Amino acid sequence: MTELSDEARERLADVVALQPTKNGELQERWGMDSGSDVHSYLESELKRFYYRDENSLIRATDEAAQLVDADPGVEDGEDGRVVRVPRLQVGILEVLAGIDEEPQSVVSVLHDVQAAGYDADVDAVRSGLRSLESKGVVTSIRKTVPTFRLAVDRADLTVEERTD
The missing domain is CATH 1.10.10.10 (Winged helix-like DNA-binding domain superfamily/Winged helix DNA-binding domain)
Incomplete structure (x- = not known):
C-alpha cells in the first residue's frame, strides 16, 4: 500500500467528505491558486484514490474512504x-x-x-x-x-x- 503524507491523507479525507466535488471547491479548501494546481496534486499524490464520474465530478474510491475512515458525503462542520x-x-x-x-x-x-x-x-x-x-x-x-x-x-x- 502506498504511504501517504499527513497532508495527502487530510486532503484525501476532504475528497471523500466533499464528494462529488469540483476542482474549484478543493482549490478553496486547500488554499491553492488554481484548479490546475488541484488537478496536478490529485494526479501526483492521490491518483489511485480518486476518479471523475460521468459528469466530471471528483469522487473518492471505496479504498480511499476506508483508508481515511471517512463517510462519503459527510463531514463535521463548525455547526x-x-x-x-x-x-x-x-x-x-x-x-x-x-x-x-x-x-x-x-x-x-x-x-x-x-x-x-x-x-x-x-x-x-x-x-x-x-x-x-x-x-x-x-x-x-x-x-x-x-x-x-x-x-x-x-x-x-x-x-x-x-x-x-
Whole structure:
C-alpha cells in the first residue's frame, strides 16, 4: 500500500467528505491558486484514490474512504454534521421524525415526502433511509416493521443537495 503524507491523507479525507466535488471547491479548501494546481496534486499524490464520474465530478474510491475512515458525503462542520445528499434524501431529512419523536415507518415517510412535494416511491424512500442510516444521521428502530427517526438533533445537521 502506498504511504501517504499527513497532508495527502487530510486532503484525501476532504475528497471523500466533499464528494462529488469540483476542482474549484478543493482549490478553496486547500488554499491553492488554481484548479490546475488541484488537478496536478490529485494526479501526483492521490491518483489511485480518486476518479471523475460521468459528469466530471471528483469522487473518492471505496479504498480511499476506508483508508481515511471517512463517510462519503459527510463531514463535521463548525455547526454540526454536514451531509451532501440527493434531492429525495433532502426531503426525507426535512420530514423525518426528530431524534426524540416517535419513529416512522417507510410508508409514513413516503406519505410525508410526497405531501412535501417530492416525487418518490416506496423503494426510493426505503433506499434513501438506508443510505442516510449508513451516513449516521438516521437510525432504524426495529418494531414489527422497521421504523426510522433522526439520529442527530436537527439543529446540529446541515443538509446540502448534491448536484449529481
